[in-house]
Amino acid sequence: MTNLEDINLSHNQLKGQLSDMFGKVQKLKSFDVSNNQLSDKLPNSFANLTNLNTLHLQNNQFTGSINVLTDLPLNDLNVENNEFTGWIPNELKGIDNLKTGGNSWSTGPAPPPPPGVQHRRRPATEEKKSEGPKKSIQNGLIIAFSCLGGLALLLLLLLMFAFTRRRRSPPPSSLFLDDDKMSGRKGFTPLHSQELGAESYVGILKEPKDFKSMDPGNGDIKSLLKSPSMGLRRSVSGRVSFSENEFANRLKGRRSTSVQAIPYSLADLQKSTDNFAPGRLLGEGTIGRVYRAKYPDGKVLAVKKIDSSHFQGQKPEEFSKLVTNISKLHHPNIAELVGYCSEQGHNMLIHDYFRNGSLHEFLHLSDDFSKPLTWNTRVRIALGVARAIEYLHDVCSPSMVHKNIKSSNILLDLELNPHLSDYGMASFHLRTSQNLGMGYNAPECAQPSAYTLKSDVYSFGVVMLELLTGRMPLDDQRPRSEQCLVKWARPQLHDNDALAGMVDPALRGLYPPKSLPPFADIVALCIQLDPNLRSSVAEVVQALVRLVQQSTINMREDLSASCRTNDSEY
Secondary structure, three states, rough: OOOOOOOOOOOOOOOOOEOOOOHOOOOOOOOOOOOOEEEOOOHHHHHHHHOOOOOOOOEEEEEEEEOOHHOOOOOOEOOOOOOEEEEHHHHOOOOOOOOOOOOEEOOOOOOOOOOOOOOOOOHHHHHHOHHHHHHHHHHHHHHHEEEEHHHHHHHHHHHHHHHHHHOOOOOOEEEEEEHHHHOOOOOOOOHHHOOOOOOOEOOEEEEOOOOOOOOOOOOEEEEHOOOOOOOOOEEOOOOOOEEEHHHHOOOOOOOOOOOOEEEOOHHHHHHHHHOOOHEEEEOOOEEEEEEEEEEOOOOEEEEEEEEEHHHHHOOHHHHHHHHHHHHHHOOOOOOOOOEEEEEEEEEEEEEOOOOOOOOHHHHHHOOOOOOOHHHHHHHHHHHHHHHHHHHHHHOOOOOOOOOOHHHHHHHEEOOOOOEOOOOOOOOOOHHHHHHOOOOOOOOOHOOOHHHHHHHHHHHHHHHHHHHOOOOEEEEOOOHHOEEEHHHHHHOOOHHHHHHHHHHHHHHHOOOOOHHHHHHHHHHHHHOOOHHHHOEEEEEEEHHHHHHHHHOOOOHHHHHHHHHHOOOOOO
8 A cells, every 4th residue: 555645543542552664655645643542652654754744643642752753744733632742843833734732842942953964844934035046047937838838738638538538446545544423524535445455554553562463573464454353344424444442452452571660779778768767758558658769869769668468478479570560551641660679578669759749739738839720730630540540441451450549649740740650559459448448439349359440430530529629538527418529529410500619619710611511421420329330431531532622721821820839859
């Protein structure tokens, strides 16, 4: 399919990362993978798309920079609502239709390119300066071209006549894989199923390394199309699209196989935590205590010292197995493991330290140095946490139950992006009622064996209620009828008049009223008493994405309104 010109894979719930295979579709003019759940960095082979005019990557989870797009002849670029970082290259700022909002761009002047690097695209001002000397030459050529115009027109008419006499099917040049709901939108030419040959399709999505039915050395996905469990489904609109569930299943378990966590010595951690002094204690839970470790170079880490009782009677390999499993997990919205220590009976997990603390602290332990989270930031935090849970539930294989989702386990970085912590520890949470607390427990958790993925969804619904109301899940300082947040809120979630009275007073009315009912609807579906009636986390993510899009979140405004102003020492 080297002649492919248009690809549209939008609204297909695609997950994973784009394969580095775009060198095989160099005639591509338009590429659209918007409104999916794609992640990781853009492949380097994007630089080979020298004919690409339109690129839509919005509403995904792409990371890294967009420097690979610098030399492309783009006139329509949309990278909104991703997790891109770095600077927007000056070469891209002259694009007519450029949309870059909803990312974590760096501020200030961009660093100069490495020595010897030159870009083909020139700033518009430079192009205009070079037009003057050419203008006289162009005027002279106009007369010559005008004389040839009549002859060219005659030749064109003859060719058109010959072409209609000889019907010949052109090679497929477009691939449209879109959601049925988008059928009313003007799109690219659909590719019929009989035109889609397995030998011609290029692997756009990167395959999981453990996908046994595929040839790991083959760049295309011939075996993918031949496999009985993966194919094409005919949509109602007549377009051909990949089954959303089939794509999700094929991309499950795309995790690294090597341990990337760094081993730390006990002596090193004792020194950096002042021998685990009480003044370095960040928090304490049922698994153990978390301490702040500070190093002379300014690096700060969070050290979770697991209670030795959890490993009594177990082989030392059990902790090694735990570290191996956790270190394989990588997602922008989880607090990834960076190190570990296992010496002299001490077992510790080491993560990055998040200076802004937890969501619980932001909502319930405000001080003079904090400003309340804006509404848009709260919605964005909810979406980030939902994506982290979706990663554990739907991407990890086998699915991973968290069992400890609460606001104190949601850490916020300097840009107020959420990072879910305490994942991979479900085996320690045998008594979820003691671990989570009554405010977060789903009704079925009275029996620990009844805990399921939907129990995680319930706990997340409680977190969303905290974001909505600013109240704690269980607060004995309130009137008896209001002490349990879920019981108090559930009857009011479908009452639009009551919703306004439930909103966190710290917001001071600064929120779009139209966004309250859909937010409350999501909460209501999460905290259903019957687990079978609760939404899946994937459905929650989709609903929150729509809400974010409707709210047109401006990240920079949120950060300036919500970030902490205290610049004191750690």
